[in-house]
Amino acid sequence: MDDVEKNSLGKASSWWLQKSLEKLVQEYKKKFNVDLLVCEGDALKILERFIKKYQIKEVIWNRLYSKQTIQRDSSLKKKLELENIIVSSFNSHLLNEPWEIKNNSGEFFKVFTPYWRKSYPFFLEKNYSYQEIKKILPIKHDEKKEQFYFLPNKKWYEKFEQYWIPGEKNALQKIDQYIEQNINHYKINRDRPDIDQTSRISPHLKFGEISPRVIVDKIVKNTVTNESILTYLSEIGWREFSYTLLYYADDLKYKPINKKFEKFNWVKNKIQFNSWKKGETGFPIVDAAMLQLYEEGWMHNRLRMIVGSFLVKNLRIHWHEGENYFQDCLLDYDEASNPAGWQWVSGCGADAAPYFRIFNPILQSERFDPQAKFILKFLPQLKLLEKVKFIFQPWLNQPVLNELIKSNKYISPIVDLSVSRNKALDAFKEINQKI
Template sequence: MNDEIAIHWFRQDLRISDNPSLNFLSEKYDNIVAVYILDEVNCDRKMGSASKTWLHHSLLSLNEKLNNKLLVFKGNPEVVFNNLVDNYNVKQISWCRCYEPWIIKRDLNLKKNLKNKVQINSFNSSLLWEPWEVLKNDGSPYKIFTPFYKRGCLNSKPPRKPKSQEINFFNHNIKSQSIFDLELTSSKFWEKKIIKYWNIGESFASKLMNDFFSIGIQDYSEGRNFPIRKNVSRLSPYLHWGQISPHTLWYEVSNIEQEVGEKNAEIFKSELGWREFFYNLLYHFPKIQKFNLQTKFDKFPWENNNSFFDAWKKGQTGFPIVDAGMRELWETGYMHNRVRMITGSFLVKNLLIHWNQGEEWFWDCLFDADYASNSASWQWVAGTGTDSAPYFRIFNPVTQGKKFDPTGEYIRKFIPELRNFPLKYLFEPWECPPNTLKNFKLGINYPFPIVDVKTSREKALDAFAKIKVN
């Protein structure tokens, strides 16, 4: 019997279907061995708590699909692979590309150091266009979304078509650590709570896609702005971990463009385009996770205020739409996109707290925490990023609440103490005449607003004026 093996290294492509590396190996080899390695040696930032939880359950689900033959290790991949190559007849190692700067660097070294022992291949699986392929005519990267997407992406070659095939996984006897040895999970109440809202794994990703494409997308262009409506896909965590490919989403939504309306399909695609844009930015500006893209913001007078930051994290700012969002995040490991903008704008522009702090908190709490998207989105909110959105665009947390949660249903869902609060004052409880509600006292049952909207807005505008170029 043939004892030659080929290793597929699972990373952020935790799926069997439409996996180019697995497809490639399957055509050449009869014996494929699947490996996952938790690398906390080379990384420049450890996974957040929610990400670890998602990964833990994803690996359990993947392992089950593989008849418990997934090999799991913790440590430096180079050491792990050297061991495997020295002890088994490994002909080939193959993986799907990641784009975090530290991973690019690590993989490059790994290839260099192992290429004399074993054949190595890598594939694109998680981006519709490679970041080095979408460039302006002069060869430099785009900094503005619209030309990036319309001209850079839509005018170049169409994304690869998704392809799924039978994979020849090998019924091996190789020993490894267990998924529990990775210590990705704890018995924290918080973890148990947030996973209750999700079904984690590849099969649930396709189910979610199918459900969304048959119902939610029908009113995507309008409805996606309202946090209580079922018009967003909530596929972001699955996309991040590669439990579904953007290629599948791209072509599936193209197929139903007539039924769901061209506009809804186009806007959904452009959201995938934003994801591409964020990766493109990260690839060409690898420091955006920490550093302002517009360096003039380096001298912006951010404020250090731990009690404000704590109030924001806990959903105790006294602004119901902000608090509802922050509590949704803590309760479910997710926050609706519109509310991410509102809470982000509030942190940065009303509290004047550095976007780095918001980015860190989201990194820890979000199931879809993504190195590229999280950083680039925070820079967008803060106005420190590439897009030249006017600095005076400051969300008003009262107006935004009234506009996008007009029935108050979202606020009431996540802020139980306001469940019986009159709708008229729900977006600005401090305006409610005292004693309107029995057993409710502002400052006791729900906090007073920690800042004044008007004066904090003006303060932010003054601060922005100070860093103007001239």
């Protein structure tokens, strides 16, 4: 691992990386009697040292797609080829290469549906078939096995062990089980954090423990197509679409695809931003979601949209702040899907939610957590409010909310939903007038 990867690693995903590499080293030893080496430092220097010492003639790797990794890998390739090393790179991270899928004008797609309509059949034509690795030539080396250590100082990650088992073996088992038991109900269950029946495969995908190609191959071979399956596949498609944006857009992490938003009047408010991060906004669905992120290193997709909309619209805090915070806290932090997700929520991305669609956290709770089961899992103290409608809006039961506030168990809302909504809409009108 060199600086390019290290710089984009958040604290939570460092935990996953550590555990995933430990598993990989163990599994390669057990299965193939191969001593894998994990090296940290400048990629070129490390490779050149090994090439010289072991007279290596060929180097292969899987491709990555951010501008920084492309730059690093192209330069590596050029330098190694000058030393007569054969360099080959492959794709296992995506179904299709971003440059393979173009619209009729030869440009990349900016709208998801036509993109996926072209991209999915294009992948199927490749006739990809998952093969388990059966044998690896034993490699003899006399390198000292160095200890690698990527874990952050603060040990909040210890509880992740309760929720996750990193590693390829578990990724494969998880997807097989998901296909067998849950995928047929994906369309109706996918939006319900209380039911919690999405596949939770995202951190495994992020770390290359499973390829989307394997997932699609398994789905195609083991299911009969129905609406749920098509919906699940299209979510894999959103991941692909995000990579197209990462590859083609000008700096997805920092620059809005819709340039109008460069002039948006964002608010700097550290106090409110901290309240959002800590799950102390006074809106139970937002707070429970942020507590889930802290507890599990993961958040349900519906909740990512709700907390995102709340941050960028009700608080009008820049999406960069949310994107960075997610980078640090998500085990599945992905350099394509995270900025694309934030740009989508903010209304400035490709095929994004229109800015004026401002999620109302109360209506979202009613629709997607109708018995407040999810909220109560993370905020059990709100049971005191008794009725579900009060759990969604604690201020409707002011005497009990006062008690909760007095005992430091909950807080009053940090913004007025309708006032903040109108301010957001005004700010949006302003950028439209500036053009």
